[in-house]
Amino acid sequence: xxxxxxxxxxxxxxxxxxxxxxxxxxxxxxxxxxxxxxxxxxxxxxxxxxxxxxxxxxxxxxxxxxxxxxxxxxxxxxxxxxxxxxxxxxxxxxxxxxxxxxxxxxxxxxxxxxxxxxxxxxxxxxxxxxxxxxxxxxxxxxxxxxxxxxxxxxxxxxxxxxxxxxxxxxxxxxxxxxxxxxxxxxxxxxxxxxxxxxxxxxxxxxxx
Numbered sequence: 001x002x003x004x005x006x007x008x009x010x011x012x013x014x015x016x017x018x019x020x021x022x023x024x025x026x027x028x029x030x031x032x033x034x035x036x037x038x039x040x041x042x043x044x045x046x047x048x049x050x051x052x053x054x055x056x057x058x059x060x061x062x063x064x065x066x067x068x069x070x071x072x073x074x075x076x077x078x079x080x081x082x083x084x085x086x087x088x089x090x091x092x093x094x095x096x097x098x099x100x101x102x103x104x105x106x107x108x109x110x111x112x113x114x115x116x117x118x119x120x121x122x123x124x125x126x127x128x129x130x131x132x133x134x135x136x137x138x139x140x141x142x143x144x145x146x147x148x149x150x151x152x153x154x155x156x157x158x159x160x161x162x163x164x165x166x167x168x169x170x171x172x173x174x175x176x177x178x179x180x181x182x183x184x185x186x187x188x189x190x191x192x193x194x195x196x197x198x199x200x201x202x203x204x205x206x207x208x
Contacts, residue, residue, distance in 0.1 A: 001026045002075060002101050006055050007037075018058040021047065023075050023101065025066060034066040036075040040083050052104060063089050070166060071096040078102040081116045081130075084123065091124035092193070096169055098124075102132040102141070114143060114153070121145040125173050125192050127164055147172060148187040 003026065006019040020037040027033050037060030047057040063086060065074045074090035074097070081087075081100050090098055098120065105113060121128040125147045134140035139155040144162050146169065151162040177191035189196070 002099055004077075004101065009058055016054075016056055018043075019055045020060055021055075021057055021077060023077055025073070025075060025099075027068070033068065034064060034075075036064065036077070037062070038077045038080065039063060040080050040086060063093075065090050065093045065095040068097075073097045073099070076100045079105065081113065081120060084120065087120040087124050087126070087128075091126055095126060096166065097127040097129070100128060100130040102130055104133060104135070110141070114141070117143050118145045118150055122147050122188055123192065125169065125188070125190070127166075127169065 003024050005022045005024065007022050008014075009018045009020060022038075023036045024032055025034045025036070038057070039060050039062070041059065043056070043058045045057055047053050047055055063074070065072045072094040074087075074093070074095035076086055076090075076098060077100070079102075081102075087098055100117065100120075102113075117128050117130050120126070127144070127146055129144040130141065131143075132141040134157050140157065142152065142154045142158075142160055143150065144152040144160075144164070146164060148168075151164065152160050154160060172186060172188065172190050173193065175186070175190035177189060177195055
């Protein structure tokens, strides 16, 4: 389970002092496994003086992943889905699942948002899942994706479950992209981390 909060950067601060936007990860026994502080974009961004929130946001600088009974898991927050390198860095650390709980976004962004949730799964050969707040008179959004399909999508309130095939995920990560005569044995591109990364090409482009 994932739950959100804010934390003062300096624990003894009070009032309108700089804060991290946090997501806590809890295990089945209720114990906290880890904590993610939002990293992107740099502060102060939109949180200060908002209708639904008002705090002095400060970005953090770490992208942790955690060992769970399902394998390594990462967390991103809300519109960080628009920054593909965040999910990629988690995948390169071994994350097979990334959770992306969300707050609010304008209705005009819905289609791009849902496309990106699945795109992060496809390009990183991982499971991605999101849930968005439900407001009075509006709809939320729940979505769970594998690299090959969208397993669940709903804009109504409820508790939703799906079964994911983690062995299939590992198989896709182990496979190499190759020519196949006849029907393809996959519905996505395998070999992402073995054939399709050229780090020597990206050096020097860290900051544009």
